[in-house]
Amino acid sequence: MTVKARAVPSPSILSGLLLRWEWLLVVLLGIACMVNASLSPYFLDVHNLFDMTFHFMERSLIALPMAFIIISGNIDLSVASNLGMSTIIMAASYKAGLNIWLAMLLGLAAGAVGGLINGLLVARVRLPSLVVTLGTYALYRGVAFVILGDLVVTGFPSSFTAIGQGYVGHTPIPVPLVIFAFFAVLFGLLLHRTAFGRLVYAVGNNETACRFSGVAVDRIRIILFTLSGLMSALAGVVLSARFGSARPNIALGFELDVITAVVLGGVDINGGQGTMPGVVLALFLIGVVRYGMSLKNVPGQIQNTLIGMLLIVAILLPQFLRRLASRSRA
């Protein structure tokens, strides 16, 4: 008797609950689009559909590494603050006379360092990521205010603002969407097709067994938090380019949408499970829902309240379904 791996067809990754979960997101996305179409006759216009994505590509860029971090069993609450800090460092150094592209590189480096600090505190000092990133959430935002105070930096060159406002050639495809698509594919492949991605799942499922198997758990954690900082800074570049300005309160509260999308996308808040396609679907779902609410002139505060409720539901629903499944089995 041996393993009959070849006799029995192996079920695909997209089987079971996951499959149903991602289809559920597709259905919800369809419903949201139909509701929006009924609110505005121009919603389904190709240009409008593409332009809608301008509004949530920055959050989406941050959600990609966030999915990794949550799957690995941690969380990063500091992403929006890190975005603020790195963007203000970029903007302030541009204002001080630095070339915009060098300033951008400086901002990206600052974001990566911010993430690296989170990673070192979590992996080396062994502090819980929830507390570490709550601390840097306040710290990084504070740095942004210390640098710029109540000022606003404007006057970015048009070559820079094109990153956030432009279209690809004469097509209706926005540049931020292309940037996101590129990184979504990159992160998706990294998670689902590489050794690194496999180890992220393994660490999220059982960190102890990984340590006992010689997996460099600390290094993986440090890399993930650094990536998260870098992508937050990149999102800051796109966001300040789209606004044509940068102020210290930029992207305030982004972590809410980012974490909601990741969890809604089927990533287990306790780590170990989730897929990139699910996260991308959830990002578009939240983007479309927010856009619909804006069409109806729902104020931002009310929108946040609803997104917060969605986060709770997205965490509770899988647990509820799991309990239901185990009860029907018993």
Added chain:
Amino acid sequence: MSDMSENLLELKGISKSFPGVQALDNVDFDLRPGEVHALVGENGAGKSTLVKVITGVHQPDAGEIRFQGQPVTFPNPLVAQQHGVAAIYQEPTLFPDLSVGENIFIGHQPVRPMTRRMDWKRLYERAGELLNALGVKLDPRTRVRGLSVAQQQMVEIAKALSLNARILIMDEPTSALTLRDVEDLFRITRRLREAGTAIVFISHRLEEAFELADRITVLRDGHYVGTRPVPSTTTDEVIQMMVGRTLDTLFPKEEVEIGEVMLRVEGLTKEGLFHDVSFELRRGEILGLAGLVGARRTDVARAIFGISPADSGSIWVDSRQVRISNPQEALALGIVYVPEDRQQQGLVLPMDITQNITLPILREFARRGGWLDNSAERETAQEFAERLDVRAAGLWQKVQQLSGGNQQKVVLAKWLAARPHILILDEPTRGIDVGTKAAVHELMSKLAGQGMSILMISSELPEILGMSDRIVVMYEGRVTAHFTRQEATQEKIMAAATGQPFSNS
């Protein structure tokens, strides 16, 4: 029947089985008021299961419990408690932020009759009386946090007395105590005995059982071996009773040529855990590391594997001194460690067989840009799963769905796939079925024959004796004996493992 009535508690023909294990098989045990009755046996002999039957945690499958001559059942711990059964354990289970007095009366606090409010004055008065009766100098108003383990155990005992305990079970109470504290504990135990309390005393230190107990009952592999009154028995006799099973399961260690020294450990010390541990392991050799639970063998293995490195001492691999500060470095030196707790430390349960087997060597399947070569990975997993005869529906099956034996095979497959030179096995056959056990032993023998060096931690003497070329015995963090295969006997090992100087009588 007249002699039964003098027993406070009597257990007859108690059997209890768990899936795959017969924990107790027709065990007798009785307890008289005013005696200390020691319960001894190797790990897995059934001591804790018997205690849990007495305290109502487990219900026996067969057998009878009599309390003061009357048949009783203890369907839950509360009923046992109402019959005056109390237990204290190795690690006290108190509330650290409450006072001593509150801990003693937790759950049955004195209250004022009308208002039902806590009667603090009476609580502390009675707590003080109980502690006085035990001869313990401890203010009932002090917080438990900050008390020594010994003091906390005194509080536990006072708590038991506050419940009018007539049967007190002490499960390894001394293993966390200093010598002085042990003497205090014994003094109090004797005082309780004089007051008529019946005491069940469990310890792996035989000399303690002999110092304190009036009678000693020996269990072995879930069977009742016998009961001896202390003055008329000897440690040699009790050791004989503990180990004296026939070696009916023969282990197939083949004769192989023993080569050069592969691993040498010298003076390895970790404060509070183990001291001055030295041994060497040769090519093709199986070195048995014997001892009882708590002998710190696992801590030594973890130090060698780099999970929690030692404070001092040296490790030599292939006659080169090395520093191993994490498992990655151990792995690079060809050292792997198969942990005892395979569910927590050995496996990622929600992941599949392939993913578990390739976890330590995933890098080998990473192509350009970190791309995972899934078919190469599956081939390797298939190869080692087949070699270990893992029984599963397929390699995609999640490890959590496999039986204990198959899980252990996956852990072994994982580490063999890493092609180690030095294999450390921690209780490699604990909790797995007989068939898998034999397969594991056969595999070990084969690996040694291929030149692998194996360090095997085992608490099962037949396994140690059957598989090992040489044996190192540890007791409380120190190496107490070295034996060759020829010199070793169960009695010698058990004596060294319980800290006894063995008399060759």
